[in-house]
């Protein structure tokens with residue numbers, strides 16, 4: 221990393237910690253660090269509300285935040301930017317708003333599960349969910365701003381974060397069996413029943429998944445549900461077959477994490493059941509709200525969360541493809557964990573009834589546009605690896621791994637993400 225860029229923020233500016241955090245993210249993205257100075261003459265860049273500054277902040281953005289107004293309809297212009305009082309784009313506040321998902325704060329129109337609806341998002345309104353908008357703004361600044369374009373920059377090569385939510389281990393008889401029955405495949409039904417009762421259930425397949433990954437030089441992280449009931453898992457986390465699979469992941473160099481259940485049980489209860497302190501979490505059903513979800517991750521001392529994805533669509537829920545520390549507005553400092561946006565989930569494509577070839581194309585088009593500055597977080601459930609109800613998905617996964625390997629894109633694990641991005 222080269223020497224720090226000196227930045228002056230005019231003292232009459234509100235939300236200085238938020239501005240500093242966003243600037244640190246922007247410069248970190250380009251291989252620099254920031255040093256904030258109280259002396260204007262020492263600064264390369266000045267920030268403030270007046271037009272005497274290099275970057276002009278929107279006072280209105282801060283006033284609306286002060287009134288707890290977060291919705292994109294009120295905060296953003298029709299083309300998705302925060303605009304300052306001189307009519308120019310406030311790039312810094314726009315990035316703060318996008319990356320931190322402020323549009324979701326205190327949402328009053330959640331879906332049936334209590335989640336922020338994709339259809340209420342600015343990404344839906346602007347048809348921009350597949351765009352890495354915050355990155356595009358950063359790139360634009362560093363190629364067009366007279367002071368920034370002179371700086372030497374560097375970029376991180378994109379990497380892939382492979383993850384698996386383990387929702388069901390014993391559902392194969394029912395779900396794949398139903399499929400086999402509909403397709404008149406009696407031998408398949410007999411095999412499923414035999415495996416479920418005497419052999420290994422088809423969906424207790426963590427070692428099969430890891431073997432497939434190893435063929436291409438990848439490892440992955442498995443997120444386990446600790447609550448067995450209708451809304452959550454169909455397995456007992458402490459039962460011998462599950463305990464064995466859990467240990468098997470560790471022994472093969474993979475990682476395990478918490479898949480926080482829906483319902484009444486608390487994080488602390490589930491962490492206790494987990495046995496050791498999990499590094500990371502993903503909320504089951506991606507069920508969380510903001511800022512409460514981030515508060516819970518921090519209060520329970522998790523170092524990483526990877527729940528930030530839209531269930532109904534492929535793409536970027538916060539218009540940013542890199543792990544980051546979200547900003548805690550209430551405490552006026554960054555949260556103590558790293559959020560890793562999830563871009564692709566198998567079930568999204570399944571629910572959309574999207575042909576496998578199209579899903580593959582969608583992913584690789586995204587990869588092509590984002591060879592730098594992304595961590596591609598993929599979530600493939602264990603039950604998508606059987607060739608009945610979810611046929612085609614295990615081949616899709618294999619094709620994705622093969623394609624990434626060919627492009628020279630390496631894997632990244634929870635521990636490495638924390639190491640690289642927590643400092644932000």
Ligand SMILES: [Zn+2]
Pocket residue numbers: 385386387479503504505
């Ligand atoms: Zn789940």
